[in-house]
Structure formats: C-alpha cells, structure tokens
Amino acid sequence: MGYFCTYVPEEILYAAGVLPVRILGSHEPQDLTEPHIFAMFCPFCRDCLAQGLKNRYKYLDGLMIAQSCLHIRQAYTSWIKHRPVEFSKFLCMPHKVQSPHAYEFLTEEYKTFKNEVEDWMGKKITDKDLKNAIEVYNENRRLMRKLYELRKRDIPPITGEQVMEVVMAMQMTDKAEHNKMLKDLLKKLENHTPDRETGSRLMILGSEDDDTVFMNMVESCGATFVIDDHCTGSRYFWNEVENGKDLLSSIASRYIDRIPCPTKDWEERKRIPHILKLCKDWNVDGAIIMQQKFCDPHELEFVSIKKALEDAGVPTLFLEFDVTVPIGQFKIRVEAFLEMIGEEDLF
Amino acid sequence: MAEKKELWRWTESRWTNPKLDWKGKVITSGIDVGSVSSQAVILADGELYTYSNMRTGSDSPDSAMKAVNWAMEDTGLKLEDIKYTVGTGYGRVNVPFSQRAITEIACHARGGNFMYGSSVRTILDMGGQDCKAIHCDERGKVTNFLMNDKCAAGTGRGMEVFADLLGVSINDVGDLSLKVEKEPQPVSSTCVVYAKTEATGLLREGWPKNKVLAAYCSAMAHRIMTLLERIGVEEDFAITGGIAKNRGVVTRLEKEVGIPIMKTDYDTQLAGAIGAALFAKALLEKGKK
Numbered sequence: 001m002g003y004f005c006t007y008v009p010e011e012i013l014y015a016a017g018v019l020p021v022r023i024l025g026s027h028e029p030q031d032l033t034e035p036h037i038f039a040m041f042c043p044f045c046r047d048c049l050a051q052g053l054k055n056r057y058k059y060l061d062g063l064m065i066a067q068s069c070l071h072i073r074q075a076y077t078s079w080i081k082h083r084p085v086e087f088s089k090f091l092c093m094p095h096k097v098q099s100p101h102a103y104e105f106l107t108e109e110y111k112t113f114k115n116e117v118e119d120w121m122g123k124k125i126t127d128k129d130l131k132n133a134i135e136v137y138n139e140n141r142r143l144m145r146k147l148y149e150l151r152k153r154d155i156p157p158i159t160g161e162q163v164m165e166v167v168m169a170m171q172m173t174d175k176a177e178h179n180k181m182l183k184d185l186l187k188k189l190e191n192h193t194p195d196r197e198t199g200s201r202l203m204i205l206g207s208e209d210d211d212t213v214f215m216n217m218v219e220s221c222g223a224t225f226v227i228d229d230h231c232t233g234s235r236y237f238w239n240e241v242e243n244g245k246d247l248l249s250s251i252a253s254r255y256i257d258r259i260p261c262p263t264k265d266w267e268e269r270k271r272i273p274h275i276l277k278l279c280k281d282w283n284v285d286g287a288i289i290m291q292q293k294f295c296d297p298h299e300l301e302f303v304s305i306k307k308a309l310e311d312a313g314v315p316t317l318f319l320e321f322d323v324t325v326p327i328g329q330f331k332i333r334v335e336a337f338l339e340m341i342g343e344e345d346l347f
Numbered sequence: 348m349a350e351k352k353e354l355w356r357w358t359e360s361r362w363t364n365p366k367l368d369w370k371g372k373v374i375t376s377g378i379d380v381g382s383v384s385s386q387a388v389i390l391a392d393g394e395l396y397t398y399s400n401m402r403t404g405s406d407s408p409d410s411a412m413k414a415v416n417w418a419m420e421d422t423g424l425k426l427e428d429i430k431y432t433v434g435t436g437y438g439r440v441n442v443p444f445s446q447r448a449i450t451e452i453a454c455h456a457r458g459g460n461f462m463y464g465s466s467v468r469t470i471l472d473m474g475g476q477d478c479k480a481i482h483c484d485e486r487g488k489v490t491n492f493l494m495n496d497k498c499a500a501g502t503g504r505g506m507e508v509f510a511d512l513l514g515v516s517i518n519d520v521g522d523l524s525l526k527v528e529k530e531p532q533p534v535s536s537t538c539v540v541y542a543k544t545e546a547t548g549l550l551r552e553g554w555p556k557n558k559v560l561a562a563y564c565s566a567m568a569h570r571i572m573t574l575l576e577r578i579g580v581e582e583d584f585a586i587t588g589g590i591a592k593n594r595g596v597v598t599r600l601e602k603e604v605g606i607p608i609m610k611t612d613y614d615t616q617l618a619g620a621i622g623a624a625l626f627a628k629a630l631l632e633k634g635k636k
Binding site for chain 1: 489
C-alpha cells in the first residue's frame with residue numbers, strides 16, 4: 001500500500017498484513033505532470049505524481065492518503081485517476097487536531113477504514129493483530145529515539161545524511177525487519193568515532209525533505225546535522241501509541257497528539273516549543289529552515305519559527321527546495337552561514 | 348561591416364600605491380573571481396599596495412592568474428612573495444595559488460568595513476549576477492545576510508544587456524537615466540529577458556533612451572528595496588560591487604531607503620578582494636592553513 005502522508009495510521013494496515021510504503025519523489029526534472037497538477041503546487045507532490053505516471057510504483061496494490069494539504073491530495077487523486085489501483089482511500093484526518101472532538105471523530109473514521117481494509121483483504125483484523133502492529137511500530141519508534149540520542153554526543157557517530165537514509169528505509173520496509181537492522185546499527189555506533197570533524201552543530205527543519213545531496217553538501221562544508229524536524233525525520237516517529245480506552249482510539253490519540261505538521265498546528269502553535277527544546281537538548285549552533293517551494297503551510301509557519309529561534313539565540317538560514325536543488329547557489333549561502341556562526345579566527 | 352562597439356564593456360583598471368615600498372613587508376593577497384569581474388588586491392603589512400580589476404574570462408583559474416599578474420606588473424613582486432592568499436567570489440575554489448576560500452559575503456562585509464569604516468552596519472553588495480544584503484558588526488563580521496533569487500534580474504549583467512540594447516556605454520547609463528524631467532513608471536519586470544522585451548516596446552512607442560533607462564534603473568532600485576525590506580537597513584549603510592558606481596540606481600535607491608548611502612574613494616568593485624586579503628593577513632598571523 002503506497003501512502004502519501006505520515007498521518008496515515010500504518011498500524012491498521014500492518015495489522016491486516018499490508019506493507020505500507022511511503023511515496024517519495026526521484027529528484028529528476030520532468031514535465032509529465034504538467035497537464036495534471038498546477039506548476040505552482042509544491043515540487044514534492046509533482047515529483048511524487050510523476051513516479052506514479054511513470055509506473056515506478058507498479059508493485060502497489062493500493063494507494064492512500066490522510067488529509068494534510070491540498071497539493072499532495074491532488075497528486076493522490078490524479079494518480080488514482082490515471083493509474084487506478086485495487087484499493088484506494090482518502091482518510092479524513094481532521095485539520096483541527098486541537099479540538100476535543102477530534103479523538104472521537106478520528107476513532108470513528110478508523111472504524112470505517114478498518115472495515116474497508118478487512119473487506120479488501122478478505123479477513124478480520126483481530127485485537128491481537130492490532131496489538132502486535134502497535135508493538136512493532138512502537139519498538140521502531142523507541143529504537144529511532146535511541147539513534148537520535150546518540151547524536152547528542154560531542155562527536156555524533158552518525159551524520160544527518162546517514163540518518164536521512166535510515167528514516168527513508170524506515171518508511172519503505174517492514175518495521176520488524178527495520179527493527180533488527182536498527183539494533184545492529186545501534187550496536188555498531190555504540191563505540192564508534194567517525195573519521196570526520198563535527199564542525200558546527202546544525203538542526204534542519206521544515207517540510208518533507210529527502211534531499212541527501214543537499215545534506216551531503218552541507219556536511220562537507222564543516223558542519224553536522226545533529227537533529228531535525230521533518231516528516232521524513234523526527235516528526236514521523238517521535239510519538240508512540242499509548243494505552244488508551246481501546247486499540248483504535250489509542251492509535252487515533254497518537255496521530256492527534258503527535259508532533260504536528262504545520263497544516264494542523266492551529267490555533268496554538270505547539271511545534272515551536274518542541275523545536276526550541278530540540279535545539280537546546282541537541283546543543284545546536286544554528287538551524288537551516290527549508291521548505292518545498294510553494295508549500296503554503298510551511299511558508300506561514302516560517303516567520304514565527306524564525307523569530308522564536310532567533311529570540312532563543314539560534315541563527316537561521318532559510319532555503320526553498322525544488323525537485324533538484326541548485327547546489328552552487330545553496331553552497332554559498334550555507335558557507336556564508338557557517339562563517340557567520342563560527343570562524344572567529346578570521347578576526 | 349562597421350566594427351560593433353562593445354558598449355557593455357566597462358573600463359578595466361589597475362593601481363599601485365606610489366608611496367609604498369613593499370620590500371621587507373608582509374605581503375598577503377585576496378583574489379575575487381566573480382561571475383562578471385575579477386579583482387586581485389595585494390596588501391603590504393595590511394596596507395593597500397596594488398590592485399587590478401578586470402573582466403572574468405571563461406576559465407576561473409586563468410582569470411585569477413591574469414588578475415594577480417596584472418596587479419603585480421612593474422612592482423617587482425613575484426607570486427612567491429605573497430605569503431597567504433584567500434580566494435573569494437563565484438570562482439573562489441578555483442584560485443590556483445590560494446590557501447583558503449572564503450565566501451564573498453564574509454569578504455564584502457570585511458572589505459566594506461575597511462573601505463567605509465567600522466560604523467557601517469548594512470552592506471549591499473550589488474554584483475554581476477547576484478545581490479546580497481549583509482549586516483555586520485564593528486569588526487566587519489557578518490551577523491545576518493540575505494541573497495536575491497536564483498536569476499540575474501536587477502544585477503550588473505542585466506545592466507550590461509540594457510546598455511547594449513540602447514547603444515549607450517555602460518559608464519554613462521546611470522547619469523543618462525537621471526536626465527529625465529519626470530520619473531517614468533518603472534518597467535514591470537526586472538527579469539532581464541522580459542525587461543528587454545518591454546524596453547523594446549517602449550522604444551517603439553517613441554520613448555527616448557534616457558527615459559527607458561530611467562524606467563529600468565528605477566525598477567532595479569525598487570527590486571533591491573524589497574530585498575532590503577526583508578532584512579532591514581541599519582545605519583550606516585554602504586554599497587559595494589559594480590552597480591554602486593551607477594548613479595542612476597544608487598540615487599533612486601537612496602530615495603527609497605531614506606537613509607544616506609556612504610561615499611568612498613575606493614573602487615567599490617574591490618570590496619570582496621580587499622576583505623579576502625585582510626582575512627589572508629589574519630590567517631597568516633594566526634599560522635592557520
């Protein structure tokens with residue numbers, strides 16, 4: 001089952017024996033999507049749709065999305081129209097997660113969704129299945145938090161680029177398998193000192209971001225990403241499912257209470273204190289705020305996040321990403337930013 | 348066929364301080380290989396000794412070599428007399444004899460501090476293919492900066508295209524644009540390609556050259572203003588780079604900003620290379636590689 005957004009309750013799919021696979025782009029220039037989606041919709045949703053139209057996800061039996069933003073929803077609707085799949089679902093994830101009614105609403109939506117998945121798969125999802133799925137997912141989240149803990153060290157044993165690869169693998173593979181690999185990785189990193197200078201400690205935050213080329217470029221300029229806030233990063237796994245009234249409502253609470261995406265962080269901006277805490281706990285020297293070009297929700301957040309960070313003494317650099325990033329133009333901005341937050345020996 | 352005059356071609360220059368003898372002094376240099384122009388600045392004990400300012404060719408290492416050789420011409424200096432070189436600008440990593448590359452953002456702040464004094468807090472570097480608004484402290488260290496978007500709109504290259512289109516020498520563009528009785532509406536786009544199309548239309552409508560230039564200079568000033576508004580202008584305010592020599596843009600920008608723009612006797616295109624040469628001196632003194 002391909003999924004477009006990290007608000008999809010993967011636990012329910014996993015319990016039914018379905019493997020959720022995140023839809024990501026390929027970072028190749030293309031014009032295939034021009035007739036189907038606006039050019040001023042974000043490059044990520046256009047890149048995702050291009051993968052569908054190019055039949056690169058031909059192995060999928062189903063495709064789904066949970067409501068987050070209109071751009072990615074357009075990618076979903078266009079995809080199922082032109083490349084129909086056996087099972088498709090638009091899950092109505094409420095925008096106003098801060099409403100007290102959100103829990104009950106989402107639980108009811110989950111009940112419907114569970115029935116639909118059962119009909120499709122031709123079998124019941126038992127409480128045992130759900131419990132097992134929750135445990136596998138929670139273990140995965142705990143292990144990822146452990147991996148992130150290691151990045152608090154003065155010399156982090158792993159780069160931001162490598163962590164981004166781990167998160168992408170996490171969104172594509174069976175979590176039980178990923179757990180095994182994570183345990184191995186954690187063991188290897190326990191006493192590992194990398195053969196590179198840490199340099200400035202950076203945070204990267206913003207919208208969907210799987211641009212490893214950019215991460216590599218920054219980390220070769222005398223810096224290390226030690227923490228992130230991305231849906232292809234910590235936002236995806238930060239929160240666990242906790243025991244609640246019943247299994248479905250426990251899962252619903254997890255997705256309602258998780259570190260929000262800016263489409264849902266309203267009216268109270270809960271993400272800002274979280275970001276500030278990450279900066280402090282991971283001891284960052286500066287933050288790169290990125291977003292996919294034309295991403296309205298992140299654009300709206302940018303002003304207040306930048307202000308909050310700078311008030312807390314964390315300098316920021318803002319960059320707008322496209323399907324491919326102009327490495328040269330970004331490099332001068334990044335180098336100048338690093339010179340600004342470090343390089344006292346020049347004076 | 349009559350020889351076509353290259354109107355966009357600005358005057359290359361070099362200068363040596365006649366009052367200085369470099370012998371026995373610590374020699375450092377800064378090489379700024381920009382997208383349009385290259386400068387070599389050589390300092391003797393931190394004092395400006397000699398410099399050159401020329402067009403960048405298609406090959407960055409070659410442009411760097413040419414610039415430094417021209418700066419050293421008739422001074423008796425040889426490359427091996429230079430104890431530390433910092434490369435900066437678009438071709439900063441392609442300066443063959445440099446020990447270190449530093450961004451032009453840091454170098455313009457440091458060079459601006461040297462040229463305009465320690466009171467300067469906002470530096471606008473208006474270069475060949477981009478534009479940067481920089482805040483700095485009293486040492487010339489960057490405290491914040493903002494760059495324009497990824498195109499050549501409102502930059503030196505755009506001005507060159509306009510000079511060529513209108514058949515006016517690039518050196519005269521600014522002054523000529525001020526010779527209008529009434530300021531015309533700015534062209535609606537500073538994108539070089541679109542603005543060129545618009546200007547062609549205006550010429551066909553019978554607009555005189557000075558009025559078209561006024562419309563373009565004013566659009567450029569306005570565009571830069573939007574960049575400055577995003578970062579804020581703290582006094583004192585100075586401009587570096589080639590466009591700083593264009594009175595048509597500077598006068599209009601000064602009016603929009605409402606803050607006097609500082610004046611200098613230095614060639615404003617030298618700021619990056621001066622900053623680089625000063626960093627070279629600091630790094631040499633600290634024994635940094």
